[in-house]
Amino acid sequence: MKASKFSDDLQKKADNLLHLSGHQFDWPDLPSRRVVIVGMGSSYFLGQWFSRRLQMVGINAFALLASSRDIPVLADSDVVVAISATGQSAETAAFVDRVERPVIFLTNNPEPPIHSQHHVVSLHSLPETGGVASLTYQATIAALLDLEQRLTGQIVPDSPFIKAAEATSWIIETQADWHKEILEQVTGGEGAQFVAPLERLSSAQQSALMMRECPRIRAEASEAGDWAHIDVYLTKNHDLRVVLFAGSPWQDQVLDWTTERKRRVVLIGGHSDRVDVSLHYPHEDDELVALLTETTFAELVAAKLWSEQ
Secondary structure: OOHHHHHHHHHOHHHHHHHHOOOOOOOOOOOOOEEEEEEOOHHHHHHHHHHHHHHOOOOEEEEEEOOOOOOOOOOOOOEEEEEOOOOOOHHHHHHHHHOOOOOEEEEOOOOOOOOOOOEEEEOOOOOOOOOOOOHHHHHHHHHHHHHHHHHHOOOOOOHHHHHHHHHHHHHHHOHHHHHHHHHHHHHOOOEEEEEEOHHHHHHHHHHHHHHHHOOOOOEEEEEHHHHHHHOHHHHHOOOEEEEEEOOOOOHHHHHHHHHHOOOOEEEEOOOOOOOOEEEOOOOOOOHHHHHHHOHHHHHHHHHHHHHOO
């Protein structure tokens, strides 16, 4: 992991989205209607997102941490997708070894250390040199959306990737205008809480991970509705700052508590008179654009803090 190279990777995010737009991934024949997504860290975050997305269209799907001691009963017709961007995740590789059936291995490593019985699908990402998932995070979303097309027959248009490239470029180019607002959230108090709608919980999880993995700053992730049942308690006597990704039907409930307890809130992708700062970016109302774009705020701040250590 290298801070300077991570920063270089982030500068390629818009190009990577255009590179991924319209790409057809090398999925094998998929006769099944049950999908199991396996991974660790960012891969698991997106496995959870994708399994929920499939469930919403009636497909039996679930995500599983590769570190699970027990393997669920798998039918021969199940589609098992193991995700490891580097191909080096010890837990994911061990899971694949333990499963006595072919697995689809989604990775950016052209020669992953797995048995030849398994089908390798390339993430098709631009080279990622910083050792932190950013470009491959985008590519994993693209690959899973392509898998969704294969399973449902419903076409996912290219436009979200083109719009997300525009939005990402804008966020990078205007960093001087908004950087201090996110910086204040993650360094000005006792920690940051990244809060997102369930449909984009992965954005909060990935943003919090960037703060932990790069500058090693305390950060947590929460779903907006569940925040009021778990994370709200610590805001009573700790100066925890909230970065809120817009769009949850439970957003106002979060703001009720933060207003009462006078906690600083930055809202990304929406507007509210009840927050300290609202940050906007192009095409923010498009759900897939938001998913592909909004982690860029935290990534850029994490990279800057890391480079200064």
